[in-house]
Amino acid sequence: MFEVLENEILAPELHKLTVKAPRVALARKAGQFVIVRADVGDERIPLTIGDADVASGTISLFIQAVGASTRKLVKIPVGGFIRDVAGPLGQPTHIEKWERVVCIGGGVGTAVLYPLVKALAQAGNKITTIIGARSASFVILEKELTALSQDLQITTDDGSRGLKGQVTRVLAELMTNPESSPSAVFAVGPGPMMKAVAELTRAKKIPTIVSLNPIMIDGTGMCGGCRVDVGGEVKFACVDGPEFDGHLVDFDLLRDRLATYRDQERKALDRCSSDKCKIGS
Amino acid sequence: MIKKLSTKERMALQRTKMPELDPQIRSRNFEEVNQGLNEESAIQEAQRCLRCKNRACVGGCPVQMSIPEFIGELAEGNLVQAAKILRHDSALPAVCGRVCPQEVQCESKCIRGVKSLPVAIGYLERFVADWALKNREKVREEISPTKTGKKVVIVGCGPAGLTAAGELSRRGHEVTIFEALHDTGGVLRYGIPEFRLPKEIIDIEVAGLVEVGVKIECNVVVGKTLTLDQLREEFDAIFIANGAGLPQMLNIPGENLKGVLSANEFLTRVNLMGAGRNENVATPIIKGHHVAVIGAGNTAMDCVRTARRLGAERAMIIYRRTEAEMPARKEEIHHAKDEGIEFVFLTSPLKIIGNNENWAQFLRCQKMELGEVDSSGRRRPQAIPKAIEDIPVDVVINALGTRANPLLTSTAPELKLNKFGNVEINPETGETSLPGVFAGGDIVRGGATVILAMGDGKKTAESIHNYLRQK
Ligand code: FES
Numbered sequence: 001m002f003e004v005l006e007n008e009i010l011a012p013e014l015h016k017l018t019v020k021a022p023r024v025a026l027a028r029k030a031g032q033f034v035i036v037r038a039d040v041g042d043e044r045i046p047l048t049i050g051d052a053d054v055a056s057g058t059i060s061l062f063i064q065a066v067g068a069s070t071r072k073l074v075k076i077p078v079g080g081f082i083r084d085v086a087g088p089l090g091q092p093t094h095i096e097k098w099e100r101v102v103c104i105g106g107g108v109g110t111a112v113l114y115p116l117v118k119a120l121a122q123a124g125n126k127i128t129t130i131i132g133a134r135s136a137s138f139v140i141l142e143k144e145l146t147a148l149s150q151d152l153q154i155t156t157d158d159g160s161r162g163l164k165g166q167v168t169r170v171l172a173e174l175m176t177n178p179e180s181s182p183s184a185v186f187a188v189g190p191g192p193m194m195k196a197v198a199e200l201t202r203a204k205k206i207p208t209i210v211s212l213n214p215i216m217i218d219g220t221g222m223c224g225g226c227r228v229d230v231g232g233e234v235k236f237a238c239v240d241g242p243e244f245d246g247h248l249v250d251f252d253l254l255r256d257r258l259a260t261y262r263d264q265e266r267k268a269l270d271r272c273s274s275d276k277c278k279i280g281s
Numbered sequence: 282m283i284k285k286l287s288t289k290e291r292m293a294l295q296r297t298k299m300p301e302l303d304p305q306i307r308s309r310n311f312e313e314v315n316q317g318l319n320e321e322s323a324i325q326e327a328q329r330c331l332r333c334k335n336r337a338c339v340g341g342c343p344v345q346m347s348i349p350e351f352i353g354e355l356a357e358g359n360l361v362q363a364a365k366i367l368r369h370d371s372a373l374p375a376v377c378g379r380v381c382p383q384e385v386q387c388e389s390k391c392i393r394g395v396k397s398l399p400v401a402i403g404y405l406e407r408f409v410a411d412w413a414l415k416n417r418e419k420v421r422e423e424i425s426p427t428k429t430g431k432k433v434v435i436v437g438c439g440p441a442g443l444t445a446a447g448e449l450s451r452r453g454h455e456v457t458i459f460e461a462l463h464d465t466g467g468v469l470r471y472g473i474p475e476f477r478l479p480k481e482i483i484d485i486e487v488a489g490l491v492e493v494g495v496k497i498e499c500n501v502v503v504g505k506t507l508t509l510d511q512l513r514e515e516f517d518a519i520f521i522a523n524g525a526g527l528p529q530m531l532n533i534p535g536e537n538l539k540g541v542l543s544a545n546e547f548l549t550r551v552n553l554m555g556a557g558r559n560e561n562v563a564t565p566i567i568k569g570h571h572v573a574v575i576g577a578g579n580t581a582m583d584c585v586r587t588a589r590r591l592g593a594e595r596a597m598i599i600y601r602r603t604e605a606e607m608p609a610r611k612e613e614i615h616h617a618k619d620e621g622i623e624f625v626f627l628t629s630p631l632k633i634i635g636n637n638e639n640w641a642q643f644l645r646c647q648k649m650e651l652g653e654v655d656s657s658g659r660r661r662p663q664a665i666p667k668a669i670e671d672i673p674v675d676v677v678i679n680a681l682g683t684r685a686n687p688l689l690t691s692t693a694p695e696l697k698l699n700k701f702g703n704v705e706i707n708p709e710t711g712e713t714s715l716p717g718v719f720a721g722g723d724i725v726r727g728g729a730t731v732i733l734a735m736g737d738g739k740k741t742a743e744s745i746h747n748y749l750r751q752k
Pocket of ligand 1: 236238239
């Protein structure tokens with residue numbers, strides 16, 4: 001049992017949970033994740049470790065309430081418990097000192113990006129961060145990321161904050177100027193966004209690292225459910241990733257496989273919304 | 282009082298049949314197929330044992346259970362004594378009695394098998410073990426061992442780990458088990474379906490270990506949450522028994538289509554997570570109408586029978602050889618046939634063809650025929666030119682087997698591995714290249730059986746005990 005010490009709402013449907021998990025806090029490095037299960041009967045779902053505090057033995061998890069299981073997680077009150085937290089899993093981010101790095105977060109991916117930016121900044125990189133969101137109220141971690149970045153830009157789909165449009169607009173512009181063109185790009189967000197970023201940087205051969213979010217169960221390399229195609233090779237995202245070379249990832253396959261259980265997930269959500277949710281009870 | 286029988290009378294007794302659930306009904310639910318013997322038929326079966334001097338059956342048992350002795354007690358109706366013998370020899374008798382391939386182990390050595398059928402040792406073991414689970418008060422050992430003050434950690438809560446835990450705590454050592462998943466049992470829970478091994482059995486056996494002081498901590502992924510080095514600092518000895526969970530891929534086109542999954546994924550969803558069992562379970566599963574399972578071992582049988590229970594109209598085994606070469610237990614094959622499983626032999630998958638939404642739609646196969654005998658002593662299947670068949674499917678399950686999972690070993694470079702990534706051990710002691718670090722079960726053997734893992738657990742516990750005494 002892992003106690004929830006804080007439960008903060010960052011944006012609509014997006015919560016930050018601070019959870020007591022001393023061993024994970026101690027072992028974890030940027031880019032790693034945990035598998036959590038809210039309660040008996042619930043799904044095992046992967047969540048990136050947003051941050052950790054070794055002294056207090058806590059980790060923070062950013063959770064977007066999109067499905068039945070994540071909705072249940074964000075409802076856990078302070079003082080309540082998450083039944084299972086296993087990790088840290090996956091490979092840590094490969095951090096090196098590049099000259100200029102552009103870090104791009106889309107939606108809840110911004111939360112996944114945050115620990116990478118932190119680690120990159122600690123390694124002495126000059127960082128431009130781009131946050132992409134649906135609208136102004138979905139922009140998260142702006143203050144934290146501003147503190148770590150030389151420059152921070154925001155794009156929103158509806159133009160309610162920053163530039164109207166896609167994150168790639170900003171990236172393309174940075175790339176036109178040799179002074180600002182990055183030596184590496186990190187992109188975390190929805191598949192189509194990461195794909196668009198990778199397409200943009202491909203011609204200039206700018207190393208582009210993406211963090212993938214396939215369906216997982218065990219998170220330990222046991223089931224192969226999380227498999228992705230990277231450069232024509234099958235990789236298990238939970239043990240070989242979750243970060244890969246964006247120029248080699250088959251994003252179409254990723255999107256396709258993510259849709260495997262869409263029907264079941266919709267039904268589960270309907271059951272939950274109909275207020276008779278028994279999932280996990 | 283049970284009547285003493287003459288040898289002639291014993292010889293005249295026929296082998297008892299295991300009562301089974303009706304195949305029509307059971308192929309739609311997850312209830313245990315084998316219902317277990319009642320006391321009367323168990324005692325009668327026990328009386329078939331001739332108590333022969335050479336105890337060949339014991340030699341056939343990977344954990345050297347005192348078979349004639351427990352059967353002797355049972356034949357006289359001394360259930361408490363019989364149960365105590367079992368409990369002493371095996372940490373998980375109710376599990377062995379269900380999942381061991383007795384027909385190629387103890388029972389294959391039974392003298393009664395020469396002229397008729399061997400004593401049903403497995404059925405009897407299960408009967409006594411089940412009785413003991415229901416009568417724990419009567420069987421409980423009152424003597425608690427003197428504490429040695431030595432701490433042992435076991436990595437993995439599967440059959441090898443649980444067995445070793447029982448043996449070591451009985452010898453007075455303080456035992457902690459770290460399990461990566463959220464529940465105990467390892468492959469017993471995520472791999473073996475309930476219709477062969479009800480989860481309740483695992484729960485009770487595990488509770489028994491906890492009762493004698495074994496500490497079990499789930500959600501600890503050794504290699505990630507804690508490193509081997511950290512464990513070496515904190516504990517006096519380590520037993521690595523984390524299994525061989527890394528699915529072998531098919532490596533054919535179409536493997537990444539939706540509806541194509543590994544046996545491990547399929548079984549974990551259903552067995553560990555409870556998917557498809559009732560509406561309130563959150564983990565989803567695709568319930569296929571036409572399910573093809575590739576492989577012919579026990580895991581393949583577990584998958585195909587599970588798929589049938591989830592509602593498949595056609596649940597098929599696809600195998601490139603014939604029934605005679607199937608590595609699965611005879612009993613499983615027989616049960617599967619009764620349940621309406623189809624066996625498609627001499628058929629080798631070439632490719633999975635998807636529909637326009639990338640769901641598996643056809644399994645394209647090459648038809649085979651048997652040719653010359655190969656190095657394994659079996660006739661080698663060879664392709665029949667131009668004989669290609671497209672089998673309609675919506676789910677394809679790959680049950681080709683597993684390899685060593687590098688999760689732990691990759692974080693402990695000092696640990697010596699063989700070329701397959703399995704941990705190398707001294708075969709006498711089970712000790713690895715690191716002093717005080719032992720290993721057993723599938724991480725050493727690759728994919729083997731539950732009972733061999735238990736045998737490793739038992740034997741290695743003995744050497745860990747010796748190691749600790751000398752330390
Ligand atoms: S989640 Fe099972 S192998 Fe990655």
